Amino acid sequence: MRKKNTTIAIRCTEEESRHIHKLAERHGLKLNDFVMRCALGKKIFVAHGIDEIVRQQKAIGRNLNQIATLANMDRLTAVNFQPLLDEHRKVTEMIGQLLREVK
Incomplete structure (x- = not known):
């Protein structure tokens, strides 16, 4: 520093x-x-509303984890969530990049 x-x-x-x-x-x-x-x-940069986007993105991630847990417990018929997971990962990386640039 x-x-x-x-x-x-x-x-x-x-x-x-x-x-x-x-x-x-x-x-x-x-x-x-x-x-x-x-x-x-x-x-x-002014990124109004980024906190809300990050909050929603985290909620989606938690929901995906809950679905994965249920699928691993055989309490849910497995569905191909890979495209959704890939999109979630991509958006999360974009948010991280934006936050690094803003700060």
């Missing part, structure tokens, strides 16, 4: 300050992180 040991102070109007704080909040970042990313030319 890099050591942050230098301070940069800037002056701005109250209106500019409010605007910068609102932008940081809108992007879900701390003010320091937002300003650093802007100043260093890094991309800032």
Whole structure:
């Protein structure tokens, strides 16, 4: 982890300050992180609703695990879930990639 040991102070109007704080909040970042990313030319992504998508994806995964458990216990006639499992895995990987880029 890099050591942050230098301070940069800037002056701005109250209106500019409010605007910068609102932008940081809108992007879900701390003010320091937002300003650093802007100043260093890094991309800032806003992924509204990603938490809900991840929650739903996890629920699907749990349901698939429950179905697999029942099938392994011979309490369920086995159905070919491989295409569904492949799609679930692909979407999960895409969500992980998006989250790594966002953070």
